[in-house]
Every structure is written in structure tokens, then in C-alpha cells.
Amino acid sequence: MEEKQKSFSLMTFNIAHGRGLSLYQGFNRAKGLFRNLDRIASIIRKHQPDIVALQEIDASSHWNRHINLLDYLQSATDYPYSIHGIHNRREGAKPLAYGNAFLSKHPPLFWKVVPFGSKRLGEKGFLEACFKIENTQIDVINLHLDFRSRRSRLRQIDQLLSSIHQRSLADPYHLPPLICGDFNTSSRSLQDAVHQLINRSADAENYDYVPRSERTFPTHFPSRGLDFILLAQPYHAERTEVLRCFASDHLPVLSTLSFPKDWKSELEGSEENRASLDVSRITR
Numbered sequence: 001m002e003e004k005q006k007s008f009s010l011m012t013f014n015i016a017h018g019r020g021l022s023l024y025q026g027f028n029r030a031k032g033l034f035r036n037l038d039r040i041a042s043i044i045r046k047h048q049p050d051i052v053a054l055q056e057i058d059a060s061s062h063w064n065r066h067i068n069l070l071d072y073l074q075s076a077t078d079y080p081y082s083i084h085g086i087h088n089r090r091e092g093a094k095p096l097a098y099g100n101a102f103l104s105k106h107p108p109l110f111w112k113v114v115p116f117g118s119k120r121l122g123e124k125g126f127l128e129a130c131f132k133i134e135n136t137q138i139d140v141i142n143l144h145l146d147f148r149s150r151r152s153r154l155r156q157i158d159q160l161l162s163s164i165h166q167r168s169l170a171d172p173y174h175l176p177p178l179i180c181g182d183f184n185t186s187s188r189s190l191q192d193a194v195h196q197l198i199n200r201s202a203d204a205e206n207y208d209y210v211p212r213s214e215r216t217f218p219t220h221f222p223s224r225g226l227d228f229i230l231l232a233q234p235y236h237a238e239r240t241e242v243l244r245c246f247a248s249d250h251l252p253v254l255s256t257l258s259f260p261k262d263w264k265s266e267l268e269g270s271e272e273n274r275a276s277l278d279v280s281r282i283t284r
Contacts, residue, residue, distance in 0.1 A: 004260065005236075005258040006133070006134065006259055006261050007257065007258040007259075008051070008106075009047070009254060009256045010051050010053065010140065010180060010254070010255055011044070011049040011252055011254045012052075012055075012142070012182075012227055012228075013040070013053070013054055013227075013252035014055040014144070014227060014249075015040055015055070015069070015247070015248050015250075016248040016249050017056050017069070018033050018037050018040070018058065019036065020032070020036040021246060021248075021249060025063050026062075026064075029065070030065040030067065033064055036247060037067075037076065038076065039246070040073060040247045041073055041077050043243060043247060044077045044079075044103070045076075045077055047254055051102060051138075051140055052079070052103040053102055053127075054070070054100065054101045054102070055100050055142065055182045056144070057098060057099070057100065057101045058096075058097065058098040059084060059086060060095070061097055061098060062094040062095055063094075063096070070082055070103075074103060079105060081102075081103070081104040081107060082101065083104075083127065085113030086113065087100070087123045087124060087144075088119070088123045089120065096121060099113065099115075099144075100126065100127040100142040100181070101142070102127065102129055102140070104129075106133045108131050108132075109132055110130055111129035112128050113125065113126075113128075114126050114127075114128070114159070116146075116155075116156045116159055126141050126144070126160055126163075128140070128163070128177065129142075136259075137175065138178070139174065139175065139176075140177065140180065141177050141179045142181050143179055143181035143182070143183070144182045144184075145157070145182065145184045145185070145193055146184060150191070150192050153192065154193065157196060157197045157200065158200070160179075160197070161197070161201055164201070164204075175235070176204075176207075176235070178230065178235065178257070179197070179229070179230040180228065180229040180230065180253075181227070181228075182226055182250065184226055185226065186225050186226065187212075187228065194228060205232040205233075206233055207230045207231065207232045208231060208232070209228045209229065210228065210229050210231070210253075210255055211228070211242055214241075214242040216252075217250050218249050218250075219248065219249050219251055220246075222251060226250065227250055227253050228253070229257075231257060234259045236258050237255050238258050240254070240255040240256075241254055241255075
């Protein structure tokens with residue numbers, strides 16, 4: 001019988017600046033950071049997701065001994081493509097540069113990074129990228145929301161939904177974007193980010209979330225699910241698991257997603273459409 005579905009796998013993982021289970025990355029020496037990055041790389045190599053969405057990942061920064069975490073993980077996992085979306089950048093004697101990132105087996109067509117504000121430390125945001133998987137465009141939004149305030153999280157998802165709406169206007173026949181990352185709230189509260197994002201997008205997309213009940217934080221004794229993948233039709237989550245490991249204070253979520261094989265997606269959009277996305281081309 002002919003296969004009627006395409007499938008690929010997506011992992012989301014907050015790697016906590018590569019510090020592992022320590023309280024602050026500045027406490028680690030370079031040797032300890034490399035050891036923990038090797039743990040993260042081992043998890044990725046073992047499961048071989050098509051796309052890896054990483055949060056709290058640093059470029060050269062004073063608190064991580066000026067190690068570029070994404071470059072190291074890309075080299076250690078042999079993924080051909082990477083994108084780094086910096087939400088926090090501080091120059092001076094103690095420089096910082098960190099945000100969200102992707103590793104991918106599939107070429108990215110374009111991407112954009114959106115900080116939610118302008119703080120130089122602690123700013124959250126999202127990184128959106130469009131990947132070419134076979135002959136289909138797959139949009140993935142890698143999200144990190146505020147951990148202090150529900151009000152801030154709700155403002156942030158409104159910013160995200162505004163961006164998604166602009167994308168749908170530019171290309172109404174596009175597959176709905178997958179949204180993944182660290183929501184910094186559980187799915188238990190109907191008034192917080194997970195359910196509010198689903199409710200506020202209901203007129204356009206019918207989103208659902210995985211994992212449904214498994215907990216991802218903190219690592220030793222997980223008591224809360226903070227990390228999710230949101231998907232809308234025609235996507236279907238074939239299998240989702242929370243991976244047990246001790247490489248971060250969060251546990252990674254891995255999902256195999258499918259969609260109809262006969263879905264058609266134009267890979268060559270007009271210049272006007274691409275300009276309306278306010279995106280940067282991949283040069284890597």
C-alpha cells in the first residue's frame with residue numbers, strides 16, 4: 001500500500017547555557033562546559049531528529065569562557081545547517097550573546113529572529129525558520145517566554161500571533177507553523193500562555209500541544225511541564241516522548257510529526273512575499 005504521509009522529527013531542548021545541573025554557567029570551567037555539551041550532543045546523535053530547536057544557547061560570552069555553544073554542538077553532531085537567533089547582546093568588558101537556535105538536516109530557506117523587548121540581559125524572543133523537507137516548506141517557531149510574569153507571557157504570545165498572521169497573509173496556502181520551546185508555564189492553567197496561545201489563534205488555526213501530561217522540569221524530579229510542541233492540522237503527532245537525561249535543568253521533548261504526502265507547497269515565492277516576511281537569508 002502506498003504511503004500517504006510524510007514524516008519528520010522535531011526536538012525542543014532548553015540547554016541552560018550549557019551549564020548542566022549547576023546553578024550558574026559562570027561557576028563552570030571550560031572543561032566542565034565541554035563535558036556537558038558532549039552530553040547534549042550525545043542525546044542529539046542518539047535520536048537524530050530532523051530539526052533541533054534549542055533555547056538558552058550562547059555565542060561567545062564571558063560567562064561561558066567565550067565558547068560558541070552552537071558551533072561546538074554542530075561540529076559534534078555533524079548537522080549540516082545551523083541558525084542562531086540572538087535575543088540578548090551586550091558589549092563591553094563582560095560581553096553576552098545568547099538566544100535560541102536551530103540545528104537541521106534540511107536546508108533553511110529563510111529565517112527571522114524577534115526579541116520581545118530590548119533588554120541586554122534576560123530578554124526572551126522567538127526564532128522562526130522555514131526549512132525545505134523534500135519539496136515542502138516547513139515553518140518552525142522556536143519560542144522562549146518570560147518566566148516571571150503571566151502578563152508578560154500573554155503580551156509575548158500576542159506579538160507572536162501578530163507575526164504568524166502576517167505570514168499567513170503573505171502565503172495563505174502555507175502549512176501552519178509549528179511552535180515549540182520553553183513556555184515557562186505548565187499546561188494546567190487555562191489563563192496562561194499554552195492555552196491562551198491556542199485560544200487566541202483559534203480563528204485561524206486549530207492548535208493542539210504535546211506532550212499532554214509528561215513533565216519536563218526540573219530534571220531530577222520533574223514536577224512541571226514547561227516545554228511543548230504546538231501543532232495544527234494537517235500535522236499529526238505520531239509519537240512524542242520526554243527524554244530522560246541530566247544535561248540541563250530541562251528535559252528535551254522529541255516528536256515525530258506527519259502530514260499528508262499530497263500537500264503542495266510552492267518553494268519559489270514572489271519577491272514581494274519574501275520581503276513582507278522581514279527575514280534574513282541563510283548564508284551558512
